[in-house]
Each structure stands twice: as structure tokens, then as C-alpha cells.
Amino acid sequence: xxxxxxxxxxxxxxxxxxxxxxxxxxxxxxxxxxxxxxxxxxxxxxxxxxxxxxxxxxxxxxxxxxxxxxxxxxxxxxxxxxxxxxxxxxxxxxxxxxxxxxxxxxxxxxxxxxxxxxxxxxxxxxxxxxxxxxxxxxxxxxxxxxxxxxxxxxxxxxxxxxxxxxxxxxxxxxxxxxxxxxxxxxxxxxxx
Numbered sequence: 001x002x003x004x005x006x007x008x009x010x011x012x013x014x015x016x017x018x019x020x021x022x023x024x025x026x027x028x029x030x031x032x033x034x035x036x037x038x039x040x041x042x043x044x045x046x047x048x049x050x051x052x053x054x055x056x057x058x059x060x061x062x063x064x065x066x067x068x069x070x071x072x073x074x075x076x077x078x079x080x081x082x083x084x085x086x087x088x089x090x091x092x093x094x095x096x097x098x099x100x101x102x103x104x105x106x107x108x109x110x111x112x113x114x115x116x117x118x119x120x121x122x123x124x125x126x127x128x129x130x131x132x133x134x135x136x137x138x139x140x141x142x143x144x145x146x147x148x149x150x151x152x153x154x155x156x157x158x159x160x161x162x163x164x165x166x167x168x169x170x171x172x173x174x175x176x177x178x179x180x181x182x183x184x185x186x187x188x189x190x191x192x
Contacts, residue, residue: 012072039067046150093126118150128165
């Protein structure tokens with residue numbers, strides 16, 4: 001796969017992130033030093049038909065979402081937006097709950113057809129209710145796992161907190177063939 005920046009695609013991406021690609025991300029002040037190599041190796045694993053998982057952790061504003069969207073955009077150029085998806089998890093949980101009204105379209109189609117890559121942004125961006133954990137997050141992780149899709153997840157919390165946030169079954173599926181990268185940067189990039 002030649003990794004193109006997919007510069008014009010904005011499908012599923014919030015307006016605030018339309019600019020995000022892997023090619024305009026400033027890798028210089030983000031730790032670990034080989035972060036870019038890890039992300040590109042992850043994408044090459046996806047290209048090779050594997051189902052690697054990449055978990056990016058670290059405080060807000062250091063570029064986790066930017067990288068996730070950049071990976072989504074590169075993958076969507078290669079395989080199209082039906083085989084890859086990007087989700088902001090808190091927003092997706094709200095869409096699922098709204099869909100319990102029969103007049104609202106079912107939001108699961110994009111997840112169910114994403115057989116190459118699922119990007120789960122801001123996995124614990126809000127405190128999840130028991131229903132969200134047991135029904136929505138469980139189904140997200142199970143669907144990606146059953147589809148043999150690669151998963152890139154971002155979260156502000158350390159992966160060490162997973163046992164307090166998810167049941168063992170979901171942790172196992174999230175961390176299957178996972179590379180866990182605790183990220184850090186000297187400042188919140190949103191604040192300048």
C-alpha cells in the first residue's frame with residue numbers, strides 16, 4: 001500500500017479535524033521518539049491483511065486524535081470508507097442511544113462493514129454508563145474482532161486503568177495483537 005495523505009476526504013471527520021493527516025503531524029516534540037515508525041508499521045500490518053491493534057494513551061491535546069484521523073484517512077484512500085471507519089466513542093454512544101427511537105437511522109452499519117480498520121477515538125472521553133460499557137463498547141470491540149479488523153484506539157487514561165473500565169473479555173479483544181504506546185508531549189497542542 002502506498003500511503004497517500006487522502007487530503008480531501010472529510011467523511012465522518014468533525015470539522016475541527018478536517019486538517020488532520022499523518023503528513024502534517026509534527027512528530028518532533030512527541031514521545032516516544034519512534035512513534036511515527038510504530039504508526040506506519042501498524043498501517044503496513046493492516047495493508048498486509050493482519051489485524052493489529054494500536055492503543056495510543058496520554059493526556060489531552062498531544063495529538064492522539066490527529067494520528068487516529070491521519071491513519072483513518074490513509075486507510076480510506078487505500079480501501080474506501082466502507083471498509084474503514086473512524087468513531088468518536090462518546091458521540092457514537094449518543095448516536096446509538098438516539099437510534100433506540102425507530103425514526104432514527106441505525107448507526108451500526110459503518111462499524112459492521114469496517115473489515116479493515118476501526119478507529120475508536122477518545123475511548124473513555126466521558127464516564128461510560130453500565131449500559132454503554134455492556135452494550136455499546138462491548139459490541140464495538142466484538143464486531144471489530146469478529147470482522148478481523150485492525151483497531152486503533154485513543155484514550156487519555158493509562159492502559160493500566162482498563163481493568164477498572166472494562167470487563168476482561170473486552171480488554172482481551174481490545175488488546176489482541178496490540179502495541180500500546182503511552183504518548184507524551186511538553187504541552188497541550190490545542191493551547192498553543
